[in-house]
Amino acid sequence: xxxxxxxxxxxxxxxxxxxxxxxxxxxxxxxxxxxxxxxxxxxxxxxxxxxxxxxxxxxxxxxxxxxxxxxxxxxxxxxxxxxxxxxxxxxxxxxxxxxxxxxxxxxxxxxxxxxxxxxxxxxxxxxxxxxxxxxxxxxxxxxxxxxxxxxxxxxxxxxxxxxxxxxxx
Amino acid sequence: xxxxxxxxxxxxxxxxxxxxxxxxxxxxxxxxxxxxxxxxxxxxxxxxxxxxxxxxxxxxxxxxxxxxxxxxxxxxxxxxxxxxxxxxxxxxxxxxxxxxxxxxxxxxxxxxxxxxxxxxxxxxxxxxxxxxxxxxxxxxxxxxxxxxxxxxxxxxxxxxxxxxxxxxxxxxxxxxxxxxxxxxxx
Numbered sequence: 317x318x319x320x321x322x323x324x325x326x327x328x329x330x331x332x333x334x335x336x337x338x339x340x341x342x343x344x345x346x347x348x349x350x351x352x353x354x355x356x357x358x359x360x361x362x363x364x365x366x367x368x369x370x371x372x373x374x375x376x377x378x379x380x381x382x383x384x385x386x387x388x389x390x391x392x393x394x395x396x397x398x399x400x401x402x403x404x405x406x407x408x409x410x411x412x413x414x415x416x417x418x419x420x421x422x423x424x425x426x427x428x429x430x431x432x433x434x435x436x437x438x439x440x441x442x443x444x445x446x447x448x449x450x451x452x453x454x455x456x457x458x459x460x461x462x463x464x465x466x467x468x469x470x471x472x473x474x475x476x477x478x479x480x481x482x483x484x485x
Numbered sequence: 486x487x488x489x490x491x492x493x494x495x496x497x498x499x500x501x502x503x504x505x506x507x508x509x510x511x512x513x514x515x516x517x518x519x520x521x522x523x524x525x526x527x528x529x530x531x532x533x534x535x536x537x538x539x540x541x542x543x544x545x546x547x548x549x550x551x552x553x554x555x556x557x558x559x560x561x562x563x564x565x566x567x568x569x570x571x572x573x574x575x576x577x578x579x580x581x582x583x584x585x586x587x588x589x590x591x592x593x594x595x596x597x598x599x600x601x602x603x604x605x606x607x608x609x610x611x612x613x614x615x616x617x618x619x620x621x622x623x624x625x626x627x628x629x630x631x632x633x634x635x636x637x638x639x640x641x642x643x644x645x646x647x648x649x650x651x652x653x654x655x656x657x658x659x660x661x662x663x664x665x666x667x668x669x670x671x
Contacts, residue, residue: 451606452571459605468605472665474570478577478614479665 317401318344320366329356334408343392345404353391353407354416360393360403361421368393372402374418374428376436380462385410387438391418409438417443435460509646516560516586517642518548520635523559523583525576528566530593530625537628547635556580561588561638563631564615567595568608580615586650588642590634591617594624613665616657 325333325346332352339345348356360368373392380386391405409415417440418425429440430449437458440446448455452474457464472479522544524534537544538552553559556579568576580589591611594600597620599609611617618641619634645653 457605464605466604471570471605475573475608475614478573479661 317366317395317398317403321346321360321403324359324363324366325356329359332356341404343402343404345406347406347408350389350407350409350413350415353389353405354418354421356405357391357393357418358421366395367397368395368403370394370396371418371422371424374425374432376432376438376460378436378460378462383408385413387411387436389415389432389438411437414439414441416441419443434458437461510643513643513646517639520547520549520560520588520638520642521551521553521558522549523554523556523562523579524552524565525562525579526565527568527572528593528595530565530596533625533628534563534565534592534631537631542628542632544632544635547632547639549635556582557584559583560586561590561618563590563592564596564611565592567600567602568611569606570608571606573608573614576611577614586642586647588618588638589615590619590621590638592621592631592634593626594622597622600624612661614661616654616661 321344329352332349332355334347334349337347357368360366370393371391372394373390375390377388377390378386379388385408387409389407389409391407392402393405394400394402407415415438417429419429420442426444427449429443430445430447432438433440433443433446434448434450435458447453451459454474456469456473459468522534524531526534536542538550544550549561556562560583562580562583564576580587589611591597595602595607596611597617599607601624603609608614619638621630621634623630
């Protein structure tokens with residue numbers, strides 16, 4: 317399966333390859349430029365042989381101080397037609413850089429992309445509703461970043477309206 | 486025979502037919518055996534409460550048999566589990582909807598102190614914004630501990646009196662406000 321995907325990427329989509337690097341993993345991993353993620357995912361989904369038409373997971377990694385650029389968006393795709401084989405697409409991005417949303421290809425990417433926005437602070441372009449999904453709307457910071465303190469910055473601002481109780485009530 | 490004589494010998498002067506007491510004691514006696522709980526279950530302590538309410542342990546023996554899922558018909562709120570900052574306004578609103586007299590039992594380590602979750606999302610104890618009456622230790626507490634807390638609350642309801650209760654709530658609210666004042670970051 318790895319060779320077939322490699323051939324497809326190298327022939328039709330070679331301009332979107334970020335780098336070729338061997339990753340020690342049982343899942344074949346490909347590094348894609350951020351502007352190419354929508355056409356690459358679309359091609360893998362539509363290809364009659366490969367048929368990677370199931371988005372298993374969509375998440376991100378913060379490589380603070382270990383890699384440049386700092387963040388990686390990970391797309392785990394599955395092909396139920398080909399013995400459920402899986403591939404991983406990784407998109408390295410820097411902070412503040414917009415990533416094209418793949419909601420137009422996989423509708424199920426809607427909430428995972430919002431989750432990444434919520435917890436990592438990476439924004440997706442052309443997303444139907446780029447708001448926080450889990451944390452309160454007035455939350456400050458992005459907790460899954462490596463430089464976020466575990467206990468937060470002192471979270472009482474979140475319930476400051478509750479901390480004063482009126483005796484007359 | 487004056488009223489003081491009657492009061493000094495309850496149950497004797499007029500036979501078994503009439504008992505003389507004061508209104509406070511009757512009201513408190515009635516309340517203490519009909520403490521309907523509102524289970525605010527957000528984590529595993531809620532499962533322990535289910536065990537407490539079911540037939541093996543049977544909290545109904547103590548008059549708390551009907552878990553009320555409307556806060557307006559409940560007398561005490563059992564906070565069972567981790568309270569996050571996002572859940573805190575919900576809990577507070579439900580507490581405000583409970584009809585007086587209302588009591589708060591904080592069940593387990595998470596509700597009482599945040600437990601092992603000393604993180605950005607978890608309130609470090611519901612006594613930050615609610616006047617708590619009884620704390621139950623444990624992670625999660627056994628059903629016996631929950632029933633023990635209920636017995637202690639019954640004792641409190643029976644002996645405290647309405648005016649003392651009012652004063653206690655006032656004092657607790659003042660304490661909460663005082664403790665929180667320097668912590669609010671704008």
